[in-house]
Amino acid sequence: MQSTLSELEQEVIDVFVRMAGVLNLQRSVGELYGLLFISPEPLCINDCMNKLNISKGSTSQGLKILRSFGAVKPVYIPGDRRDFFEAESALRKIVTGFVNEQVRPHLENGKERMARLESLAAASSDEQEFFLERIKRLRSWQKHANLLLPFALNFIKSD
Amino acid sequence: MQSTLSELEQEVIDVFVRMAGVLNLQRSVGELYGLLFISPEPLCINDCMNKLNISKGSTSQGLKILRSFGAVKPVYIPGDRRDFFEAESALRKIVTGFVNEQVRPHLENGKERMARLESLAAASSDEQEFFLERIKRLRSWQKHANLLLPFALNFIKSD
DNA sequence: CAAATCGTTCAAAAAATAATGAACAAACCG
DNA sequence: CGGTTTGTTCATTATTTTTTGAACGATTTG
Known part of the structure; x- marks a missing residue:
């Protein structure tokens, strides 16, 4: 069940892991976004945890955070009861969500x-x-x- | 040797400790800046560690970081061989220094x-x-x- | 020059943060 | 229904980050 990352995937994920560091988000959140960003197809939780080799808990929690500020959106796939996700790629939406959800509350x-x-x-x-x-x-x-x-x-x- | 913080000092320091959190700086760095920001006189390392009740190591290290991006500047006091510091209060300088020293390198x-x-x-x-x-x-x-x-x-x- | 003062460094300890995975609830399936 | 599959939660574990303080070198002082 253990999948492996292509070199391209590794590099892209690395970029987002660094970003996560700057933005005060945990590594796994960066990994998840990077993986989805470079994935042509929506992925489900199981895909993510297998590809990234992280736990189910981290995956669930990480996707929750990404959803909370709109960096990731759910995709409905007919006839599949799993939840699939894809990366939001509109920078504006992501930044707005991030500022509103993750920054502003701390400056209250x-x-x-x-x-x-x-x-x-x-x-x-x-x-x-x-x-x-x-x-x-x-x-x-x-x-x-x-x-x-x-x-x-x-x-x-x-x- | 153990000094105590006024209520005003406490509150101001609290503000900067929160900021430090958002900016990925350690708590002690926020404390140090806050203390210097609200101090009418320049302070030396010993003043800082006593007022904040943190170790000499943290104090030295924290001031080093603050100096590195120009948030704190050394003040020469004639006839005293200790190093004194005061808070830089020009927002522009601090932000510029912070971006150049602490953010840009991570995005290289x-x-x-x-x-x-x-x-x-x-x-x-x-x-x-x-x-x-x-x-x-x-x-x-x-x-x-x-x-x-x-x-x-x-x-x-x-x- | 011996003693004292000052600031830095860094290995070790403490504290804070993130990841894990078992337990659980909900939804589906036959 | 009973058995699966799916996703979440959260107590425990693992990891990372921060702090501490003793050791040190440099400088000053008497």
């Missing part, structure tokens, strides 16, 4: 947090001026980030 | 890699057309990334 500091920081700074007796300047700067950074994200998404025109 | 695939992929795809007998299309797409993504990065850096106008 938002207003309350900043307000709290500001009041703490204002409450300090010494160095109050310096502290307030810093919090202001933090606010400015936050604004920059909030502006840049949609802007960057828009930058990706074609798919 | 570049031309040779793509050429290799293309020749592998071209060498395949079956599905050659599909494979070539995918490699082309990968190339297009790479191009997008290479365009976006400088563009994003430029987006950060003020400091």
Whole structure:
């Protein structure tokens, strides 16, 4: 049942494993996306685990993550009750999904947090001026980030 | 020798620890930057390790990383032989340094890699057309990334 | 120059993260 | 129904990453 990867598959998967590293995703997620990206046919969980030689749990979990931000989409295959998947190849969709699902939640500091920081700074007796300047700067950074994200998404025109 | 963090310091450090998580930097690096960011005075290694209650090794290593991409700069204090540091607060400098030092090296695939992929795809007998299309797409993504990065850096106008 | 201070390095330990696979539930099949 | 097949979950295991702190070299000080 143990399949083997072509050289092309290996190389492509390697590219996505590196990307996964940069994006804070686990290796197996990169492997899965790479495999599907270079696969002419949709694959089911069993295909994936055999090809990549990873466990069923990792495969199921990895595909779940990829689905969560739309990097992978389910494909219905008539007369087969297994779930098949193929790679989403529209960069824009993937990046949008990734930012919304994986990045934004981690930055959910938002207003309350900043307000709290500001009041703490204002409450300090010494160095109050310096502290307030810093919090202001933090606010400015936050604004920059909030502006840049949609802007960057828009930058990706074609798919 | 064990110092304690004010509530303001704690909160600010927490913000940067979260950021560190998103950016794939270790917790202690986030702590160090946060501490320096909210410190009105430059701090030396000993100040940092005492305030944050982390080891000398972590402190030295963490400051090294922060220096490597210009998030922290050395400050000369006359008559003191210890090394003092303060946080760089120009967002643009930090982001530029971070991208150049921490992100780009990991994406150093570049031309040779793509050429290799293309020749592998071209060498395949079956599905050659599909494979070539995918490699082309990968190339297009790479191009997008290479365009976006400088563009994003430029987006950060003020400091 | 001996003692003290400072910062770095790196092997070992600790902690955090990811992968495994058995147990399970759901859907199908005869 | 009872037996398969399929996919998910989650406690345990394995791996990777991070931290620690002792050892060290370099510099300063008395």
